[in-house]
Amino acid sequence: MALIGDLTTVAQLIAKISDAVSTARDLPRVCRRFAVHLQDIGRHLEPLRSAELDEATQQTLANLQRTLERSYDVIVNCSRRSYAYRLIKGKSIRDKIREAQDEVDRILRLFPLIQLSQDYGYRPSYASSDDEEEDSEQLRPYDSEDEYSDEEDRSGWSTTTTGGNRELSTVFTGTVEQSLDGNSRTEEAFPNLRIFAFNELKSATRSFQAANIIGEGGFGVVYKAWVDKKTLTPANNGVGMAVAVKKWKPESFQGFGEWQVLYISSVLDQEKEVDILGKMSHPNLINLLGYCCEDDELLLVYEFMEKGSLGNHLFPQGAAVQPLSWEQRLKIAVGAARGLAFLHAPENRIIHRNFTSSHVLLDSNLNPKLTGLGIAREGPTDAESHVSTRVMGTYGYAAPEYIATGHLTAKNDVYGMGVVLLEMLSGQRALDASRTGKQRLVEYAKPYVSDHPKLARLMDPRLEGQYPVKAALSAARLAKSCVADDPKARPSMDEVVETLQQIEAMN
Structure with a gap:
């Protein structure tokens, strides 16, 4: 008889794996990262408990269940062996856990199980400085955020982390300030873009007042602001031209590990948008007016789209x-x-x-x-x-x-x-x-x-x-x-x- 998967069993297996990892000693680090990854998945699957699952989704859960059972057996078997055994078999254990990680992510990716919940942001793979996964992939679940919302979030980037956000912000300045041939500075590569000072945008948004928020996503907030139509300098509310200011939230990425990888990823997304919109113009593409990059502050300024x-x-x-x-x-x-x-x-x-x-x-x-x-x-x-x-x-x-x-x-x-x-x-x-x-x-x-x-x-x-x-x-x-x-x-x-x-x- 075919195994019918259910969320309760999956949640129990994730808890068992987490407990096994937390109580064991001298397990390979990949096991601990895998457990953290599974806990994240478990939180994102939780909203599905109230949904009526079709047969295909139940089968997907059954496949996930089998993979988790095999992973649990590997971790428990490893934890019961001697230190010498774990030292000798370490690479084999790490490979099996990595295969399990890949299988979990493949199952969730090939059948969009996580589609059914619309109120969370799923991050399907971890990243670390000593365990690079160059082919990690992500699809976001459906998201019905407000206009100008940030739906370009992505995780699973495989790169070593660096220092604080001030250093990370150089990712943006080091890329956007070059043209496609890698030589020209921003003013030459994007002659139509205005480089804003942070204080200008702070003034235009009235110190980023909550009343001016028109959209919010996982990595940033979008504010309505007013600028002079000719000079793009800050103007009083209702005077001049309305613009939309997308402000990245560096405080969302404090610390090390995955969060800094996400920060780098989001910075590169901004750079990509500047690269395309700074060089292309079409009546049916959003008009990018300029940007600001000062220390750890990253902002993009768009034309304001009144109807959302x-x-x-x-x-x-x-x-x-x-x-x-x-x-x-x-x-x-x-x-x-x-x-x-x-x-x-x-x-x-x-x-x-x-x-x-x-x-x-x-x-x-x-x-x-x-x-x-x-x-x-x-x-x-x-x-x-x-x-x-x-x-x-x-x-x-x-x-x-x-x-x-x-x-x-x-x-x-x-x-x-x-x-x-x-x-x-x-x-x-x-x-x-x-x-x-x-x-x-x-x-x-x-x-x-x-x-x-x-x-x-x-x-x-x-x-x-x-x-x-x-x-x-x-x-x-x-x-x-x-x-x-x-x-x-x-x-x-x-x-x-x-x-x-x-x-x-x-x-």
Whole structure:
């Protein structure tokens, strides 16, 4: 009879492993780090206790359970042996624990078990100075944070840690102040970016008052501020031009080990966004105005997007947010698709890698602009079929072949576009634990997207039936093609733009 996994048994095994490690003496350090890692996983799995788990999720838990049982046996067997045995067999023990760590992370990655909870940030691998894991990978769970929220968090970086945050901040200054050829200083490489003094941004945000907060993520807070439209110097509230100031929180990364690795990772994400937005300009990309880097203070300054994120409108937290009309949704879809098509163009070859409805921001006229480029990656050349990279992004939007292999192509963004289209059609989240048996919107929507009579059951009730049926069916079929299992069957972003424009003309 097949083993049926459950969270209680998994939690008990994690506790047993932790107890075994804490009471044993002279165990390899990798065992202790593994125990800490499992405790972290256990905390993140806890919210799933209240969810109704489908058969596939139970099977995933069963696989996790078996791996934990084998890990427990290895640790207990090791703890009962002599010091000489542990000394001789140390490498073998370490290898088995590392294999267990990899297996745990692979199980959680290949089937998005952690998708079902939306209120935590999962860190799937540890990092240390003496135990590098160059191929550690991460996907973030679905996150419905506010506009300008930081969804580029990533962990599992394999690098030795350095001193305090003041030293770590040189990661940013040492990279962003070079052009692609590594020679030019910031002013030459990014002539359109303004370098702000910290005190200027402190003044513009009124000393970072809580009343000015418009978004918050795991690694930073975003404030609304006012600056002079021409000089970008601080201005009084309501005077001049509104901007969004993303302020990194170095206090979140005090200490050593994993937290400093996370800090380095977040700094590099900022550098990546500056590198892309500082060199590229498009009506459907967020406009980066400048940045500040003083000691351990890192801040980015963007144009202010008055209407927030697309996700805020599709999944409103209160009645104050007006539902988007069919025409508005199509306008946003076309603009977002143009932004991705621009990134994918041969002269750019940029893959967003984290395209979600929360990374589509809207101005006062609902013109969409893409953000969240911190983990963007240069795509393959004509001579390459893909680039191999760490698996990063947001669960529910990442393409299945990318999750399984780490092989990244522009079709990963196309898949994400398909998911966002389904969200816009249905008004439902990419991942939702309340959808019994089909938490992923892609799976839930499949029976409806190709059938005219059934499509009405999928459509967002907030539309109140005010949409052209033929256009809606065409949009649903486009979304279906974008999330095809075979990446070769998915259209290019240029083709997506063309099809959406044709659908828009049906109105």
